[in-house]
Every structure is written in C-alpha cells, then in structure tokens.
Amino acid sequence: MLDEVTITRAIVEDFMKTFVEYTDVDVAIVGAGPSGMVAAKYLAEGGAKVAVFERKLSVGGGMWGGGMMFPRIVIQDEAKHILEDFEIHYWTHKDGYFLANSIEVVGKLVSKTIAAGAEIFNLMSVEDVVIRDDKITGVVINWSAVELAKLHVDPLSIRSKVVIDGTGHDADVCRIVERKIPGALKVVGEKPMWAEVGEKFLLDATKEVYPGLIVTGMAANAVTGGPRMGPIFGGMMLSGEKAAKLALSKL
Ligand code: 48F
Numbered sequence: 001m002l003d004e005v006t007i008t009r010a011i012v013e014d015f016m017k018t019f020v021e022y023t024d025v026d027v028a029i030v031g032a033g034p035s036g037m038v039a040a041k042y043l044a045e046g047g048a049k050v051a052v053f054e055r056k057l058s059v060g061g062g063m064w065g066g067g068m069m070f071p072r073i074v075i076q077d078e079a080k081h082i083l084e085d086f087e088i089h090y091w092t093h094k095d096g097y098f099l100a101n102s103i104e105v106v107g108k109l110v111s112k113t114i115a116a117g118a119e120i121f122n123l124m125s126v127e128d129v130v131i132r133d134d135k136i137t138g139v140v141i142n143w144s145a146v147e148l149a150k151l152h153v154d155p156l157s158i159r160s161k162v163v164i165d166g167t168g169h170d171a172d173v174c175r176i177v178e179r180k181i182p183g184a185l186k187v188v189g190e191k192p193m194w195a196e197v198g199e200k201f202l203l204d205a206t207k208e209v210y211p212g213l214i215v216t217g218m219a220a221n222a223v224t225g226g227p228r229m230g231p232i233f234g235g236m237m238l239s240g241e242k243a244a245k246l247a248l249s250k251l
Contacts, residue, residue, distance in 0.1 A: 018119060019121075022049075022051045022119050022121070022158070023156075023157075023158055023159065024158070024159045024160075025049045025050060025051045025158065025159070025160050025161075026043075026048040026049045026050065026160070026161050026162065026247075026251050027040075027043050027048050027049070027050045027051075027160060027161065027162045027163070027164060027247050027251075028050075028051050028052075028053065028126075028138065028139045028158055028160035028162075028163050028164070029043075029050060029051070029052040029053070029118075029163075029164045029166055030052075030053055030126045030139060030163065030164065030165055030166060030167050030172065030173050031052075031053075031054060031055075031061060031165070031166035031167040031168060031172075031217070031219075032052050032053075032054035032059035032060065032061065032110075032120055032122070032166075033059075033060065033061025033062060033063065033166055033167075033168050033217055033218075033236070034060075034061060034063050034105075034106075034109060034217065034233055034236040034237060034240065035166045035216040035217025035218070035219075035236045035237070035239045035240040035243070036052055036054075036061070036164065036166030036216065036217065036240065037052070037059065037060075037109040037110065037113045037240065038082060038086075038109065038113075038236070038237045038239075038240025038241055038244070039164055039166065039216055039240040039241070039243040039244045039247070040052050040113045040116070040118035040120075040240075040244075041085075041086070041109075041112050041113040041116045041118060041244075042116075042240070042241055042244035042245070042248075043118065043244045043247055043248060044113070044116035044117040044118040045116050045117075046244065046248045048247070048248060048251060050117070050118040050119065051118075051119050051120075051121060051158065051160075052113070052118055052119070052120045052121065053121050053124045053125070053126050053139065053141055053158075054120060054121065054122045054123070054124070055123075055124070055125040055126075055144045055147075056122065056123070056144070057122060057123055058122070059106070059109075059110055059120060059122060060106035060109070060110070061168055062168060062169075062218075063102050063105060063106050063109075063233065064102055064103060064106055065102065066102040066231055067230060067231035068231075071101060071102045071103050072099050072100070072101060072102060072231075073099070073100055073102045073105060073231050073232070073233045074093070074097055074098065074099060074231060074232045074233070074234075075090060075098045075099075075100060075232070075233055075234045075237070076096060076097065076098070076199070076232065076234040077096055077098075077234075078234055078238060079233070079234030079235075079237045079238050080098065082234075082237040082238070082241060083098075083100065083237075085112075086105075086108045086109060086112045087108060087112070088100055088104065088105055088108045089101070089104060102231075105233070121141075123143060123144050123145065124141045124142070124143060124144060125141065125142055125143075125144045125147050126139045126140065126141055126167075126172065126173060127140055127141070127142055127147065127155055127176075128140035128155065128176060128180075129163065129173065129176055129177060129180075129213075130157055130159070131181065134211060135211040135212045136160075136163050136177070136210060136211065136212035136213045137159060137160070137161075137212060138157055138158050138159045138160045138163070139157070139158050139160060139163055139173070140155045140156070140157050140158075141155055141156055141157070141158060142154075142155035142156070161212070161250070161251055162212055162213075162214060162247045162250050162251065163212060163213050163214070164213075164214045164215070164216055164243050164247060165209075165213060165214070165215045165216070165219045166216045166217050166219060166240070166243075167219050168217060168218045168219055169190060169218050169219075169222055169228075170219070170222070171187050171215065171218075171219035171222040171223050172219075173213065173215075173219075174187050174209060174210075174213070174215055174219060174222075174223050175187050177209075177210055177213060181210075184210050185209050185210050185223070186223075187222060187223050188222075188223065188224060188225030189222060189225060190218070190221050190222045190225070190226065190227065190228050191221075191225060191226060191227040191228070192227060192228065193227060193228050193229065193230055194227035194228075194229070195229040195230060195232050197226070197227050198221060198226055198227035198228055198229035198235065199229050199232060199234060199235035200235075201221060201224070201226035201227065202217075202220055202221055202226060202229075202235040202236075202238070202239050203235070203238060203239060203242060204224075205220035205221050205223065205224035205226050205239075206220045206239040206242045206243055206246070207220070207246070208246060208250075209223055212250075214243050214246050214247055215243075216239045216240055216242070216243035217236050217239050217240065218236070220239060
C-alpha cells in the first residue's frame with residue numbers, strides 16, 4: 001500500500017540532506033545554460049564539489065529553441081571533442097559546420113553533468129554575493145518564486161571557494177558586483193551579432209574578473225564587450241571547459 005506521507009518524507013528528507021551538504025562547496029555555478037553545464041561536468045570530473053543554481057524550472061538556458069525556434073544548433077571544428085565527451089550525436093552540414101538537435105544537446109548536457117557528480121538546484125535564483133577581504137566567498141540564493149511574486153522574504157547563503165557567472169546575456173552576478181562594489185569591475189555590454197569574432201572573443205573573455213569570480217559563456221562577452229554570435233554553440237562549450245580549468249587551478 002502506498003502512503004502519501006511516506007512519499008512526502010522521502011522527498012523532503014532526501015532533498016534537505018543534499019541541500020545542507022551543498023551549503024559549502026568548491027564551486028557555485030550560476031546558470032544552467034550550456035556554458036555553465038559544461039563547466040560543471042568538467043569540474044565534477046576534476047574532483048570539485050559543484051552546485052549549479054538555475055533560476056528557471058528547466059535547465060538548458062537559451063539552447064532549447066536552436067535558431068529562431070528551429071531546434072538545431074551549429075558547432076564548429078574546435079568544439080567537436082566536447083560533443084564527443086558528452087556523447088552528443090552530430091552530423092556535417094558542410095566543411096567546418098556541424099549540426100546537432102538542440103533538444104538532444106540539452107538532454108545530454110544535463111544527463112552527463114549530473115552523472116559526473118555536479119548537483120543542479122533549479123528554481124533558485126542568485127540575488128547577491130558574499131564578499132570577504134575583497135574576494136567573493138559565496139552566493140546568496142532565494143526561491144525564484146519569491147522573486148517572481150515580489151515577496152519580502154530574506155534569502156540564504158552558500159559558501160563557495162569559486163563562483164562562476166554563467167547567466168548568459170544578463171551577466172547577472174557580474175552586474176551585482178559592479179553595482180555593489182564600486183570600481184570592482186565594469187560590465188561593458190555585448191555588441192551586435194558577429195559570429196566569427198564573437199566566438200573567438202569569448203575564449204579570451206572567459207576569465208577571473210574579480211577575485212573568486214570567473215565569468216563564462218555569453219556573460220563573458222557581455223562583461224568584456226564582445227559581439228553576440230547567435231545559434232552557434234562551440235564557443236559556449238569551449239568557454240565552459242576553460243572556466244572549469246581556471247576554477248580547478250584555483251582550488
Ligand atoms: O543564456 P544561457 O543559455 O547562457 P550561456 O551558457 O549560453 C548562451 C546561449 O544560450 C545563447 C547564445 C549563444 O550564441 O548567445 O544565448 O552563456 O543560460 C543562462 C542561464 O542562467 C540562468 C538563466 O535562467 C539561464 O538558464 N540565470 C540567469 N540569471 C540567473 C540565473 C540568476 N541570477 N540566478 C540563477 N540562474
């Protein structure tokens with residue numbers, strides 16, 4: 001006989017145990033878009049304790065819809081090894097242009113990231129950072145529903161040795177630091193579409209922008225003033241891979 005209260009306790013007890021365990025992590029990644037998830041998998045494989053906080057119900061960020069809701073993405077040569085690491089099926093469109101099904105890509109990213117040992121917390125928004133001695137030492141989180149309903153509810157804090165901003169075009173975490181710590185960093189804002197330049201720019205822009213804060217993905221171009229690139233995703237994946245390497249070298 002199935003008992004509803006046992007079902008309730010199973011969910012609450014297990015989640016609370018995990019949540020408490022992840023209040024102190026090596027790396028907190030903000031945003032479960034492609035760059036954040038790629039970073040999370042490589043970090044977890046490198047032995048780091050990783051929590052990913054995602055504002056929305058669904059993970060995958062801006063990848064689901066491919067280009068203008070045609071669920072295909074393009075990837076270039078340089079990122080093929082990442083597709084292979086994630087066991088993502090891809091095929092050739094023409095020399096140097098590979099295609100993948102954006103829905104499958106999100107599925108594989110999530111599945112491999114979790115299998116590697118990273119913990120994803122969806123429906124939680126990062127609304128602030130913790131700073132000690134001019135270094136980011138954690139993030140401040142709240143249920144996204146609190147934010148959406150504009151409820152006056154105080155947040156909770158997570159301690160983290162490194163924070164990765166993978167919040168996409170908004171560069172949310174970097175903007176918080178810019179706003180709250182005058183002179184700490186400048187978010188230049190992204191430039192108009194230019195795939196070739198945007199993809200290359202992104203790798204240099206993926207860096208530590210403030211002690212303890214690394215920026216990846218579209219957020220990196222937004223901070224440094226690089227162009228957007230549209231539905232080509234090799235750069236996002238390579239950026240996540242680089243962010244993971246940078247974070248591991250700091251642990
Ligand atoms: O936007 P998103 O997919 O970021 P990305 O990894 O990839 C960018 C591409 O999707 C696309 C592009 C490619 O050419 O330009 O836009 O850089 O994913 C960012 C995720 O961060 C979440 C947001 O809901 C999304 O899923 N996010 C944003 N702000 C917060 C957040 C926040 N404050 N707290 C938690 N999650």
